[in-house]
């Protein structure tokens with residue numbers, strides 16, 4: 001089998017990362033969560049109080065960006081990759097609703113996208129990668145051998161996010177999450193820089209009524225067709 005690039009794009013909270021991680025594990029590929037990169041930059045801004053009423057202090061961020069280091073390290077115990085910001089494990093903190101509420105503005109900044117895309121494209125060297133995000137099949141790897149565009153209804157996606165956050169002990173309301181999902185959909189689709197759109201050659205999957213096992217089997221089948 002040849003080593004390929006698998007690009008999984010789609011709306012927020014669709015289960016892209018679950019699907020991408022499962023495939024990477026099954027076929028022994030690297031998994032790269034590009035949303036975690038934008039979330040880490042957002043956390044960095046929030047910690048420095050550079051976001052006021054949804055407006056980012058771009059000048060300060062631009063200056064600091066080259067010194068922001070984002071890495072992924074494998075946690076043997078959890079059997080999962082975790083995100084590190086300048087050497088600190090921020091895996092849980094970047095998933096909070098506070099970060100989710102600000103990540104759209106940070107990820108719409110052109111120079112931030114340019115820097116993150118460059119980091120993502122560096123994985124080309126290690127072919128055999130599953131990457132999930134919003135622009136992987138359109139901007140980062142337009143030549144990816146397998147592109148999937150994942151979608152599900154906003155209510156179902158909000159319920160999944162709600163279950164995930166409450167399981168971690170975060171106190172959140174379903175309505176607040178649904179609002180965040182809808183707002184991020186709008187911002188992801190309408191931003192000037194690399195808006196979320198389906199690549200022409202992407203396979204669309206609506207997983208609203210699929211189990212994780214069904215999705216996994218579906219993706220593995222597509223992968224085997226392309227990597228043959």
Ligand code: DC
Pocket residue numbers: 012013034035036038039103104107132133134135136184188
């Ligand atoms: O997949 P996620 O919810 O963790 O992504 C967080 C945010 O980052 C999301 O609101 C959109 C943005 N994002 C992006 O613009 N481009 C990517 N390739 C990945 C995420």
